[in-house]
Amino acid sequence: MSKEIYENPDLKKERQNCPFNKEEITHLLDGGKEKTIERKQLENYILSDEQLKDAVPMEYLSHADKYAEELRKACLLMHKLADSPAGQVPTLRALMGAGLGSAVLKEGNPLALHYVMFIPALMGQGTIDQQAKWLEKAYNLNMIGTYAQTELGHGTFLRGLETRATYDPKTQEFILESPSLTAYKWWPGSLGKTANYAVVMAQLYTKGKCEGTHPFMVQLRDEETHEPLPGIVNMWLNPVCISSYIHYGTYVKPTNSKLSYATMVFVRVVVCQDVTTNLRKAVTIATRYSCVRRQSELKPGDREPQVMDYQAQQNKLLPPLAATFAFQLAADHLWNLYHTANNNIEQGDLELLPDLHGLSCALKALCSSEAANFVEVCRQSCGGHGYMSCSNFPRIYGQVTAAETYEGENTVLWLQVARYLVKTRKEQSGGLSVKYLIGEEKGPKTVDTTLEGIVKLYRRAAVGLVDVAIAELDKSGRKGEAPHDAWNHAAVYLIKAAQAHARLFVVESFVDSLKEGKLSAPVRTVLSQLCELFIIYWLLERSGDFFLCSNLTKQDLLLLNSKYVELLAAIRPQAVNLVDSFDLRDEVLNSPLGCWDGNVYQRLFDEAAKSPLNQSNVHESFHKYLKPLLKSNL
Ligand SMILES: CCCCCCCC/C=C\CCCCCCCCCCCCCCCC(=O)SCCNC(=O)CCNC(=O)[C@H](O)C(C)(C)COP(=O)(O)OP(=O)(O)OC[C@H]1O[C@@H](n2cnc3c(N)ncnc32)[C@H](O)[C@@H]1OP(=O)(O)O
Numbered sequence: 001m002s003k004e005i006y007e008n009p010d011l012k013k014e015r016q017n018c019p020f021n022k023e024e025i026t027h028l029l030d031g032g033k034e035k036t037i038e039r040k041q042l043e044n045y046i047l048s049d050e051q052l053k054d055a056v057p058m059e060y061l062s063h064a065d066k067y068a069e070e071l072r073k074a075c076l077l078m079h080k081l082a083d084s085p086a087g088q089v090p091t092l093r094a095l096m097g098a099g100l101g102s103a104v105l106k107e108g109n110p111l112a113l114h115y116v117m118f119i120p121a122l123m124g125q126g127t128i129d130q131q132a133k134w135l136e137k138a139y140n141l142n143m144i145g146t147y148a149q150t151e152l153g154h155g156t157f158l159r160g161l162e163t164r165a166t167y168d169p170k171t172q173e174f175i176l177e178s179p180s181l182t183a184y185k186w187w188p189g190s191l192g193k194t195a196n197y198a199v200v201m202a203q204l205y206t207k208g209k210c211e212g213t214h215p216f217m218v219q220l221r222d223e224e225t226h227e228p229l230p231g232i233v234n235m236w237l238n239p240v241c242i243s244s245y246i247h248y249g250t251y252v253k254p255t256n257s258k259l260s261y262a263t264m265v266f267v268r269v270v271v272c273q274d275v276t277t278n279l280r281k282a283v284t285i286a287t288r289y290s291c292v293r294r295q296s297e298l299k300p301g302d303r304e305p306q307v308m309d310y311q312a313q314q315n316k317l318l319p320p321l322a323a324t325f326a327f328q329l330a331a332d333h334l335w336n337l338y339h340t341a342n343n344n345i346e347q348g349d350l351e352l353l354p355d356l357h358g359l360s361c362a363l364k365a366l367c368s369s370e371a372a373n374f375v376e377v378c379r380q381s382c383g384g385h386g387y388m389s390c391s392n393f394p395r396i397y398g399q400v401t402a403a404e405t406y407e408g409e410n411t412v413l414w415l416q417v418a419r420y421l422v423k424t425r426k427e428q429s430g431g432l433s434v435k436y437l438i439g440e441e442k443g444p445k446t447v448d449t450t451l452e453g454i455v456k457l458y459r460r461a462a463v464g465l466v467d468v469a470i471a472e473l474d475k476s477g478r479k480g481e482a483p484h485d486a487w488n489h490a491a492v493y494l495i496k497a498a499q500a501h502a503r504l505f506v507v508e509s510f511v512d513s514l515k516e517g518k519l520s521a522p523v524r525t526v527l528s529q530l531c532e533l534f535i536i537y538w539l540l541e542r543s544g545d546f547f548l549c550s551n552l553t554k555q556d557l558l559l560l561n562s563k564y565v566e567l568l569a570a571i572r573p574q575a576v577n578l579v580d581s582f583d584l585r586d587e588v589l590n591s592p593l594g595c596w597d598g599n600v601y602q603r604l605f606d607e608a609a610k611s612p613l614n615q616s617n618v619h620e621s622f623h624k625y626l627k628p629l630l631k632s633n634l
């Protein structure tokens with residue numbers, strides 16, 4: 001007789017009478033029905049492989065054993081790549097970052113940097129000959145690379161990097177050296193034990209002149225023995241300059257020095273999708289758990305309610321649920337801009353580069369910081385069980401907060417956005433993503449709290465805060481302050497303007513996607529409710545920006561707050577159906593709190609039983625330490 005599949009009765013009830021087609025949302029998020037089929041095929045192909053399962057939970061292994069186990073599985077995954085039903089690149093993309101890959105490589109992918117930065121650096125900055133020499137070797141995993149830019153002393157300020165590459169015209173070689181302790185490359189993923197090559201960012205010196213930071217291909221380890229090459233510690237190596245600018249001993253300036261930053265732009269673009277995937281996991285875990293967990297008393301004498309029925313819990317979980325759609329749609333827009341800009345750059349047209357740089361900085365900083373805050377709220381919403389390692393919240397949070405720092409520390413990126421906005425506003429130039437800076441909202445600043453009216457408020461805040469920042473800069477200028485001091489003294493306003501710009505882009509992406517999307521009426525209804533909830537939520541959170549830049553009144557805020565709580569109640573019945581639409585398998589969620597069947601307590605108990613400490617009633621340390629203490633009559 002077939003085994004009855006357990007489903008928590010509360011979750012079962014949540015799933016009854018779903019008013020919309022969950023698969024329609026799944027296809028929307030995957031990029032179409034075919035992509036969903038491809039993803040599910042790939043998930044089955046990877047997750048059915050017993051060799052990719054952990055014999056013991058990773059948290060109980062030593063550091064070295066964790067590394068070895070992750071490397072074993074990563075290498076096995078690369079072998080499976082070749083035979084993957086979904087094709088190499090879609091499989092590769094699925095295996096990097098927060099999605100399918102993290103279901104197998106829970107502590108991190110030792111080969112991630114090879115694909116996420118090393119290969120893109122060769123593709124984006126190598127000459128044709130260099131690509132011919134290295135790309136095939138890299139694709140075939142005959143070399144494992146990383147991207148070594150950050151040093152012990154510098155990560156943000158690339159012009160301050162100390163690693164030197166001095167060109168010797170006699171030998172036509174570059175000599176790389178780390179002149180000081182702070183020049184040591186620090187942080188690059190895989191650099192410690194895995195990679196045998198690296199793209200090393202170093203200051204190029206030729207004829208006694210420093211020509212700025214450039215990428216160099218450097219072999220780190222012997223390809224057979226994996227031993228570090230002689231002198232690797234002093235970095236006296238025989239590197240090759242990628243995208244060589246040395247022609248017959250003479251330095252030839254690149255067409256655009258900013259192209260050496262291209263790899264960072266690519267990663268910032270993909271990080272937006274990656275943190276959104278992590279946020280979807282956290283929201284799914286917290287939402288399902290909040291519909292299984294019954295606690296306290298809502299109505300005197302009644303049964304303990306599902307904690308999701310508290311408005312306070314809805315206020316915690318429904319904005320992050322809405323954010324997963326907002327960030328996905330914005331990340332999709334950014335990905336399209338990246339491709340357009342990259343195709344143009346390959347034809348020598350760099351016009352979109354400033355827009356791409358501005359927007360990729362803005363979205364990477366916004367999505368990573370908002371996702372980190374929302375993941376922590378999801379963790380807290382699950383009480384003590386959310387604090388457990390097996391809940392997967394600690395790992396998800398660690399991954400998302402890392403994204404606030406790597407690939408450009410968020411504050412630095414906000415200031416890059418502000419630099420771009422001030423320049424664009426002053427020159428009344430700029431293309432794609434700052435069109436509203438040019439065609440700013442004219443006419444009376446009256447407020448209407450319709451969706452269109454709220455979007456107009458976001459535009460006014462985005463333009464208004466740039467103007468406030470510019471006024472600060474001009475005021476400092478009039479006081480005789482040097483530009484760099486004026487810039488530093490306006491940083492608070494500059495960052496607010498940058499963040500308002502990023503929020504507007506996300507809001508417009510969400511609203512425009514609903515207008516353009518071919519959606520069924522029920523799906524359009526629920527996504528429109530999520531869209532309205534999210535843009536009101538953000539407005540209420542940042543009301544100061546809107547007071548500063550529009551005629552928003554206290555009455556307007558009270559009206560918007562009423563609308564907000566009405567939307568919480570309207571969306572609450574569909575919370576589980578919406579997270580089910582993410583179609584995240586239990587293995588990808590990797591959390592007893594978030595499993596599809598809601599069998600939370602049994603799974604928590606089973607996880608606890610796996611602990612080595614629970615393999616015996618009395619641990620040996622009792623006899624070594626505690627018993628002597630108990631007998632010592634202190
Ligand atoms: C088998 C088939 C294989 C196929 C290959 C497939 C490959 C893909 C596979 C999978 C993809 C899917 C991936 C899934 C998701 C994975 C994601 C998760 C994993 C991520 C792992 C990442 C690890 C982290 C790596 C790092 O951290 S690397 C180091 C990063 N470091 C930084 O970002 C440094 C940050 N600092 C800065 O950016 C600097 O401040 C600065 C801005 C560069 C320089 O400051 P400086 O003061 O010198 O400059 P400014 O004066 O401020 O500006 C000068 C002008 O330059 C312009 N500018 C600056 N930066 C850029 C840029 N990046 N692009 C363009 N323009 C730039 C600036 O605007 C100024 O211009 P101006 O006109 O105003 O003068």
Ligand SMILES: Cc1cc2nc3c(=O)[nH]c(=O)nc-3n(C[C@H](O)[C@H](O)[C@H](O)COP(=O)(O)OP(=O)(O)OC[C@H]3O[C@@H](n4cnc5c(N)ncnc54)[C@H](O)[C@@H]3O)c2cc1C
Binds near residue numbers: 149150186188409415
């Ligand atoms: C998990 C992880 C993985 C990483 N992987 C890699 C990798 O593979 N390869 C690689 O090369 N690097 C890697 N990094 C390094 C990463 O790129 C740097 O940490 C990042 O660029 C920040 O630089 P920093 O550490 O020097 O911080 P700092 O720039 O020293 O930041 C310290 C503080 O100074 C502030 N600050 C700095 N400059 C300014 C400014 N101009 N104006 C205002 N405030 C400023 C910052 O906002 C921050 O608050 C990784 C980092 C992490 C956390």
